[in-house]
Amino acid sequence: MEDRLTQLQDAVDQLANQFIACFYYIERHHDFETFGPNDKVPDKKAEQPDEVETLAAEEFQAGQIELARDLITKEQQIEYLISSLPGLDNSERDQEQSIRDLEEELKVAEAQRLEAVKEKEEVLLRLDQVLRGIRRY
Template sequence: MTADVLTQLQIEYNKLAVQFFSTFSYLNQRHPLVAPPEIPGLRFTSQQLAPSGPGPEDTDWPTRVLAEFVLRPTDENTFKEAQQELANDLIFKTKQIQQLIARLPGIDHDEQQQAEEVQQLAAQVQEIEKARQAKRKEMRQLVKKLDAVIAAFLLEKGGVCDEDQGGRSTTG
């Protein structure tokens, strides 16, 4: 069970990482364009700067790579709603992860309690193994008895008992 929980936990952490990346990408690309406030003492103001395209160092990039980073702003209300929904999704995913962590064994036990529990489980395994060996021995004895009964029955009915086959009888 612990392995299942750990696997689920890893899957959920991977999903959370994807959600973080997707949320960051959405917020980065879809935020409403707002001019920054004027800061006194700056050499250039937003009115003095003309919008520009990619610089000369960006001209060798494939168009598809540049298209991934293009800003596609949405209106402010849509952005705020999406921002709230993305935040709720992240909170929900972290709560799922917290529930999985709570299901892990030993989360509320100290090391000594966990060691005692391991010893108890080891003792249970030994008891079960002894019981299994006893049942296996009993099964072998019952098989021998059954072979003897079948051999006696076949001898009584005129069959041939072949001792080379472990006492099991065959008809001739």
């Protein structure tokens, strides 16, 4: 499983891609409207550029709503990932104490590992002695 920072970076990259997809959708499917008194709107669809495929107002708005929901969902995922990062709710003292606790656990685990290695060597030595003690017939 990926670490939280990698997941966060992936989510931010996905959000950026979603923003681009939203801009593309709006640019590709908008309706021609005037914004000022000097603007002109072509009367015929034949005159509109090939890169624009005007959608019905309801369909265009439904697409915008769906894209907005996707953006909100991704943003909430990013907020969750940020909130799950270590250290945001912990003071520096708490983090240092956590590191000390982990170091103690590591020392205990290392002592157990060394004991297990010592036991393994003793068992191997006894096994070697048993094997050497067996005579071939």
